Amino acid sequence: MIDVLQRELVYVGYYFTVQFRQIFRYWLLGMLIGSAVAVFGTQKIHGAFSRLLGRKFGLLGIVPACLLGIASAFCCRRSSSATCRPAPSRNSSEGTKASAC
Incomplete structure (x- = not known):
């Protein structure tokens, strides 16, 4: 045995x-x-998110959304919620940060 x-x-x-x-x-x-x-690549990824915000790509928008979703996991700082939120506007009281992830 x-x-x-x-x-x-x-x-x-x-x-x-x-x-x-x-x-x-x-x-x-x-x-x-x-x-x-x-x-x-953090700034470039967040810049790509802000450039795509509000655009309508239709069905072809799935590809950039998937690629940015994969890449954003590398650079998203976790807050109390587990999701990323959009960057504040430049006129907001939070400053001119490129991202609020």
């Missing part, structure tokens, strides 16, 4: 290391790209 458990632990350890070796470099690349987008 101990022999069977030892063999199973060897299999589990082997499969874990194989999976780790195959996935690790992509996980690391995703972390680096996500960090770069969060640091350097």
Whole structure:
């Protein structure tokens, strides 16, 4: 019985290391790209949101909405609610911040 458990632990350890070796470099690349987008692309993403606000694209608007939705997850600061809210207008009392996410 101990022999069977030892063999199973060897299999589990082997499969874990194989999976780790195959996935690790992509996980690391995703972390680096996500960090770069969060640091350097935040203003551009929020600018794209504000430029698209009020436009009507119809069915083709799904594509930019999906792309911006994916990208905004990298740079949205969480507030008490879990959703992003639009940037305040320049005339508001909150200042001229580019985003209020």
